[in-house]
Amino acid sequence: MKLAMLVGVAAAVLAVPLNAKSLPVEKATLTAPPMVPPPITRNYPAKVQIHLETQEKVGRMADGVEYVFWSFGGSVPGSFIRVREGDEVEFTLSNHPSSKMPHNIDLHAVTGPGGGAVSSFTSPGHSSTFSFQVINPGLYVYHCATAPVGMHVANGMYGLILVEPKDGLPKVDREYYVVQGDFYTKGAYGEAGVQPFDMEKAIKEQPDYVVFNGAVGSLTGDKALTAKVGETVRLYVGNGGPNLVSSFHVIGEIFDNVYVEGGDLVNHNVQTTLVPAGGSAIVDFKLDVPGNFILVDHSIFRAFNKGALGILKVEGKEDKGIYSGKQKDSVYLPEGSAVQSVGDAAPFVTAQNKAEKIRFGQRIYEANCQACHQAKGEGIKGAFPPVAKSDYLNADHDRAIRVILNGLSGAVKVNGETYNSVMPAMQLNDMDIANVLTYLLNNFGNKGGEVTAEQVANQRH
Amino acid sequence: MFITTLWLSLAGQMQPIDAGEYRPLYLKADTPYVQVQSFQLDAAPVTNQAYFEFVQAQTKWQKQNVPSIFAEHNYLQHWLLQNGQYQPSQHQLNTPVTNVSWFAAQAYCQAQGKVLPTVDQWEYVALASEHQANGSIEGDFHQKILAWYSKPTPTQLPEIMQNPANYWGVYDMHGLVWEWTLDFNSALVNGESRNDASLDAKLFCGAGAASSADPKDYAAFMRFGFRSSLQAHFTSSNLGFRCAAATNYSKD
Numbered sequence: 001m002k003l004a005m006l007v008g009v010a011a012a013v014l015a016v017p018l019n020a021k022s023l024p025v026e027k028a029t030l031t032a033p034p035m036v037p038p039p040i041t042r043n044y045p046a047k048v049q050i051h052l053e054t055q056e057k058v059g060r061m062a063d064g065v066e067y068v069f070w071s072f073g074g075s076v077p078g079s080f081i082r083v084r085e086g087d088e089v090e091f092t093l094s095n096h097p098s099s100k101m102p103h104n105i106d107l108h109a110v111t112g113p114g115g116g117a118v119s120s121f122t123s124p125g126h127s128s129t130f131s132f133q134v135i136n137p138g139l140y141v142y143h144c145a146t147a148p149v150g151m152h153v154a155n156g157m158y159g160l161i162l163v164e165p166k167d168g169l170p171k172v173d174r175e176y177y178v179v180q181g182d183f184y185t186k187g188a189y190g191e192a193g194v195q196p197f198d199m200e201k202a203i204k205e206q207p208d209y210v211v212f213n214g215a216v217g218s219l220t221g222d223k224a225l226t227a228k229v230g231e232t233v234r235l236y237v238g239n240g241g242p243n244l245v246s247s248f249h250v251i252g253e254i255f256d257n258v259y260v261e262g263g264d265l266v267n268h269n270v271q272t273t274l275v276p277a278g279g280s281a282i283v284d285f286k287l288d289v290p291g292n293f294i295l296v297d298h299s300i301f302r303a304f305n306k307g308a309l310g311i312l313k314v315e316g317k318e319d320k321g322i323y324s325g326k327q328k329d330s331v332y333l334p335e336g337s338a339v340q341s342v343g344d345a346a347p348f349v350t351a352q353n354k355a356e357k358i359r360f361g362q363r364i365y366e367a368n369c370q371a372c373h374q375a376k377g378e379g380i381k382g383a384f385p386p387v388a389k390s391d392y393l394n395a396d397h398d399r400a401i402r403v404i405l406n407g408l409s410g411a412v413k414v415n416g417e418t419y420n421s422v423m424p425a426m427q428l429n430d431m432d433i434a435n436v437l438t439y440l441l442n443n444f445g446n447k448g449g450e451v452t453a454e455q456v457a458n459q460r461h
Numbered sequence: 462m463f464i465t466t467l468w469l470s471l472a473g474q475m476q477p478i479d480a481g482e483y484r485p486l487y488l489k490a491d492t493p494y495v496q497v498q499s500f501q502l503d504a505a506p507v508t509n510q511a512y513f514e515f516v517q518a519q520t521k522w523q524k525q526n527v528p529s530i531f532a533e534h535n536y537l538q539h540w541l542l543q544n545g546q547y548q549p550s551q552h553q554l555n556t557p558v559t560n561v562s563w564f565a566a567q568a569y570c571q572a573q574g575k576v577l578p579t580v581d582q583w584e585y586v587a588l589a590s591e592h593q594a595n596g597s598i599e600g601d602f603h604q605k606i607l608a609w610y611s612k613p614t615p616t617q618l619p620e621i622m623q624n625p626a627n628y629w630g631v632y633d634m635h636g637l638v639w640e641w642t643l644d645f646n647s648a649l650v651n652g653e654s655r656n657d658a659s660l661d662a663k664l665f666c667g668a669g670a671a672s673s674a675d676p677k678d679y680a681a682f683m684r685f686g687f688r689s690s691l692q693a694h695f696t697s698s699n700l701g702f703r704c705a706a707a708t709n710y711s712k713d
Contacts, residue, residue: 013490056611056612056613057613058613068611068612068613070611097535097697097698098613098614098616098698099613099614100610100611100612100613100614100639100687100699101610101686101687102686102687102689103684104691108610121689121690122690123615123687123690123691123692123695123697124697124698124699125535125696125697125698126695146680146686147686148679148686148689150679151607151611151679151683155611186604186608196604196607196608196611197607197608197611198604199603199604199607199679200604269645373490459488
């Protein structure tokens, strides 16, 4: 079968010299992220026409935060391009008349000076056309290379072009398109309004946002990627940069195959794969159990504080043999007495009044809670519920105590949004729990109140 | 009403610019400054109204008459055909004229005994902030300019002279439209912005920022980048112009 196909390809190549005039012509199917065009079924080269438009327009970066994105095809990352090894590509780049900037495109799949940058340099309201043959199979980044290159890339001008090998890639059930990018805004993370690009932060490589597919939350909630148990999923992962290298990881999954750096080398059983700025990786894995699998840059502050977080929602039957869930929670009594310490132990200070409880509670919050529930208690939509203006928190103080004592898993509704994730039990003493809850109740727009250590003790079993 | 009259009278006026020096972006940090002789520069970009008066006097520059080698198809595309003639609408009168080619802009200036400013003249004046000739030493100078560059062109451009004049009494060097210069393509000949470190082309650059005097001056990178994408018959919805003249020029 495979040999027959190879012979067929060879025959086609022999019969059809690589001359544009004699190749069949087709228009490329382009898709916006996270979707990927269907695999190429033909087994002969073609002349593929691609038309991409550069646009400059205001879009959403996070809730309440907007940014002027520059893009290929109106999305960040730009349209996904899929061609076959040996194809001749006729590429037309149009720059929308409302653009303020000239743009061009450097496709890393191009063999030739500048990757097409010179030939595609296009003033606002104009189009440029150039042609190239795709010689090397692989997953390649394309990006704008107009001066200042860093700013064009930082504003979202990148995407992926897949050059399928002649024999195609192994069949999978689902394919998705995910590209990481870092963004530099005048205001800090979450500061509302239209945020201008901040050149100083970009030069210092201190992004406010590190996100998948151009915005915080572009792959969570309703927009989460989906799959079913038993299916194999392939992710075409890119990193537009401009600055950061990504440690791409899917929490709860192991990549069965990684096409390292988007090339031919296939590695197996990989936990985290490095995706360089201006580079890519192809990963695939079979889904054995249901649940939410979280895509992160495992430089983990980027995930929980700068937005690099997406969700793959997998539905289907549980397999307790592969993953049991929590089977038992028991008290752990280490040998000997309390934990020994050397030197001066910090004196144990007890809050004397409500104001002190709030002050102490703040420290507890910052040390234990803030990473997920965020600095202003706003949480992360689709992943971590808010503790600010939280109906769930205010409604039942005892329940809140139990959540901290025992953890919480399963669906809860907070401020009208359903959250279905896991919070671990917190190893805090009664006083600390009383303090952190008192702090929360009296901050972030909550309704006030006070929780005592006795109340906490009563909820312990 | 008074203010309107004031800026209309100012709009056609020129401001004297003292001689001085500046360091162009694309030169190396150790190359000498460029000397700029004293000259005069229009206080504001040329408006649609002023340009309309010009094409009425010189009908060969009307949209229906201009040969395509001097101005491409989109020339004056924002004007409407009324009574057999393309003209700006009422609310466009005091906005800068755009969609004009280099040939058309140069013809307009020459009709008044003026000429387009050179890149050096333009950049020298553009370097001024509100209070000093060299604004680049003010902390947020580049950032403010950049904020405008990164926004798309609005459908309706603002009117001229809505923001404070710079040190030279010149308005709208930044924040309104791009502007043609006499020698817009002399410094830049190549669309590959990263290659110039190895070229002797004195290009603007990206990765080749090694050859730039001030790699932080993204705003200037973008102006040089924009200019290098142009050809003389191109027109753009955010590209206008103003004129310059010798110091002894006077309108009689």
